[in-house]
Amino acid sequence: ITHSEARYQRWEEIDIANNPEITPGGVTNRWVYQSLKYSRKARSDAGKIDIPLLVFEAGEDVFVQSRGLNLLCKRSSNCRRIFYPHSRHIIPIEVDAIGRDMMVHLRSFFAESDG
DSSP: OOSOHHHHHHIIIIIIHHOGGGOOOOOOHHHHHHHHHHHHHHHHTGGGOOSOEEEEEETTOSSSOHHHHHHHHHHSSSEEEEEETTOOSOGGGSOHHHHHHHHHHHHHHHHHHHO
């Protein structure tokens, strides 16, 4: 899920322990259904999205397929896709270089969107 074992352990021990509503676990059939349904809808309606989008993609993600993200950005009028070839699924708790770079992109995106 991430290359940073220490951050993942902290996330499990502190963040999840204090916020049981975000407890990870096996997915339900309903979750899979909803995920597929709304992913498909987002891709088909992407041309209608007129707000700026910032999409982060992890190259070593085993849960999310890049094909859908690429299609979403291709069909959107204002999508910026940031690709991390050596990141796994949970980009915010990845190793320092990836996490810092993600924060730079987030700050820049919000600063541009705010003006």
